[in-house]
Amino acid sequence: MTVLLAGIAAVTVPLILMGSVFGQVRRPRVLPSALRAQGVLPVSLAVPAAMVVIAAEAVAGASAAIALPLGLDGTFRAASAASALILAAYAVYAAYVARTRQDVPCGCAGDDGTPMTGWVAGRAAALAGLALAGAAHGLPDGTSGSEMSVIVAAGLGFAVILWTLPHAMIERSTAG
Template sequence: MTALPAGIAAVAVPLVLLGSAAGHAARPDALASALRAQGVLPAGLSRPLAVLVTAVEAAAGACVAAAALRALDGTFRASSLASALLLALYALYAAYVARTRSGVPCGCSGGIGAPMTGWIAVRAAALAALALTGAARGLPGGTSGYEAPVIVTAGLGFAVILWTLPYAMIEERSPG
């Protein structure tokens, strides 16, 4: 089952990118507010950067998904590589913010409420590695009848795990 890693990437990466873009689009002020709170970039750039991030996530996710669905291996590899670079940039930024600023919101997926922690960076790095796997291996080809449902299910499972990881790792401390 050599198609499994590339298949997981073909399912999980676009789902997470498109889900994140949809969350940002549904709550457009959340990411801009989080970027201001993080204080890494000038406050005046927070709104344009939030719009740009939403558009880039949507474009990257849509390109990977469309290439996978249309079985365009070259386009899948190129869009997976672009997604890997975007997600690696997210991982580096998240690691920096988590290390230098405490208690700031991540702004992930429309600002659902997770603080910026190392787990945000881990998720982005894991997604970058998956996208890089897709870029290196290309589309899963020659899968038999039973492999396709396994690949899709594994991809969905990875997407759910990576989507929820930072929220699952939040430690709430009771007062007193």
């Protein structure tokens, strides 16, 4: 079970982080705007904070993604540990914002349509847990080709579910 969980982490976490970086680069004004709307940081720090967040995601996600096919276990563990720290910080921040601010955008992955909710915090916490499993176990080793195909399919499935979770859980009013 631990090998499966670590394998899922090896696929899911870098895929989510790199998808987020892609979205942020594609729509660079969304995260700073969301940070301003969230009102936690001084307005003057919105752009620098966004740049740090995007760079941290890029380094951690790319390092894990590169380590996987090259079999660099130490690099993968370090990238997974860094990812766990980043994602745990996101979970705490998102939980705080969701509890103290109403109707502010998340800004996640360049998406300005998803509000900051507990689902955003839950996704970050789940990803932090997966990243921690990857850091603790390392790269899946000693797995057969069929086992690896299950790991990759499960990792892709988790990535899709976690990527779409906050947006899918938005409750829209049907009153008109």
